[in-house]
Amino acid sequence: MTGERVRVEAAEGTARVELARPEARNAVDLPMCLQLRAAFEELDADDSVRVVLLAAQGPVFCAGADLKERTGKDAAWVRRRRMASFAAYAAIEACRRPVVALLQGAVVGSGGEITLAADFALAADDVTFRFPEPHWGTVGATQRLQRAIGKRRAKELLFTNRPLGAREAHELGIVSRLVPAAELAAAGHETAARIAGAPPSAIALTKRAVDLGAETDLDRGIRIEMAAIEQNLADGGWRDGVERFRDRARTAPTTEEDA
Structure with a gap:
């Protein structure tokens, strides 16, 4: 592995992971796959981290896979390379910390996969x-994309290679929120601060319950949530939230909605 493709910084509970190959429009190659996987596995194990911002250097978030690296390679190499990319996306998705993608410019192919592996995206x-x-x-983007926007819409985008603008991406749910380009960093910081201010155990259990519940029916999903509630009660962290709620109530009448 040569060259830094992924840069990680962490402070006050927030980690920032940057795709750091702006000279190549942050195209994804094998070293980037390996570095992304390693970065998210390390962050997952770091209890001081409460939220991860996933961003990119330069004007383009990610121009897709670096097809030039496949020149002269055989099918076995390409297969291993694709498995490395799947492992990187899986590490992003499996991270116990909330992962928020911050998007600018073009998001192509593998960039979309990275986006969809995050918990949500600001753009x-x-x-x-x-x-x-x-x-x-x-072949690619056949699984996460259809789960995000539906099978028929995914087919249309994959079959036609049609550009998808910001407004339509927001309407389809690929992007959770749009902000002026100059305000993207500030919006990411504000979002991270709100997440980091919540009890980390409750956030982690909520993320897991949502992810597992999406894979099953409502009845089993309720059981998943009840299991998360029981774990939360056993950990005792819920008491901190009750204390904060009580402290607020001392100064002004409040409800759970105001918390």
Whole structure:
């Protein structure tokens, strides 16, 4: 592995992971895959981290896979390379800490996979998406994309390689919130601060319950939530929330909605 492809900084409970290959429009190559996986596995094990911002250097979030690195490689190498990318996306998705993607410029192919592996995304209002894998003669983005926007819409984007603008990406749910490009960093910082201010155990259990519940029906989902509630009660962390709620009530009448 040569060169720094991923940069990680952490302070006051917030980690910032940056795709750090701006000279190549942050195209994803094998070293980046390996470094992304390692970074998120380390952050997952770091109890001082409460939230992760996933961003990129330069004007483009990610221009997709670096197809140039496949020149002269055989099918076995390409297969291993794809498995490395799947492992990187899985490490992002499996991180116990909330992962918020901050998007600007073009988000293409593998960039979309990285985005969809995060818990949600904030984006500059000039962001654009494309999912061109079939037009590159390969296969990709067939699973997370359809789970995010539905099978038929995913097929249309994959089959046509049609650019997806910021507003439509927001309407489809790929992006949770749009902000002016100049305000993206501030919006990310504000969002991270709100998440980091919540009890970390409750956030982790909530993330796990939502993720597991999405894989099953409502009845089993309620059981998953009840298991999370029982774990939360056993940990005792819920008492901190009750104390904060009581302290607020001393100064002004409040409800759970105001917390």
